Amino acid sequence: DAGVIQSPRHEVTEMGQEVTLRCKPISGHDYLFWYRQTMMRGLELLIYFNNNVPIDDSGMPEDRFSAKMPNASFSTLKIQPSEPRDSAVYFCASSLEGSNTEAFFGQGTRLTVV
């Protein structure tokens, strides 16, 4: 398996524009996580899915953020409208069922909002 695949790797957009980040989890994994990493706040869990269903979205900053998982092999994180403070590295991770299993991370998407 190629691992967790995220696209794009880098995104530069203007304030107010819509941004969509994409993730393909490892085949067969039941859980998918979205994280945001910044210098100030570290690695924050935004939302996670189990079998394509959102389980906990308490980390989503505000209504401008939304995440979907239409099928087992694809998820999106959308920001609309984007703001400069959304600039961060966004990671997607996936894991098997079971809280004793580790999550596998993608390479991340570096988002810059100007």
Added chain:
Amino acid sequence: AQSVTQLGSHVSVSEGALVLLRCNYSSSVPPYLFWYVQYPNQGLQLLLKYTSAATLVKGINGFEAEFKKSETSFHLTKPSAHMSDAAEYFCAVRPYGNNRLAFGKGNQVVVIP
């Protein structure tokens, strides 16, 4: 919610010296614990994990961690630091029976020649 605490955001260690990174969890029921490493411009990679099978866990690159229930700790060590160990290290917790995976603030390790 379950959490982990990592103190000291930046840790400097001399090449060949002991690496010690501290992690404490907040829970009355021991959770599952993980250490990850992140190299510049890359995603996180698993170093090792505690899943209750053994309290001393050995991982990749010569790292190990010991689970101590009495101290609610899971500190990461490596006997002799190498230049290639310069990276950011994260402790993470996944509560028993819950699949939420939360991370500590991380430790940026600098290895001094």
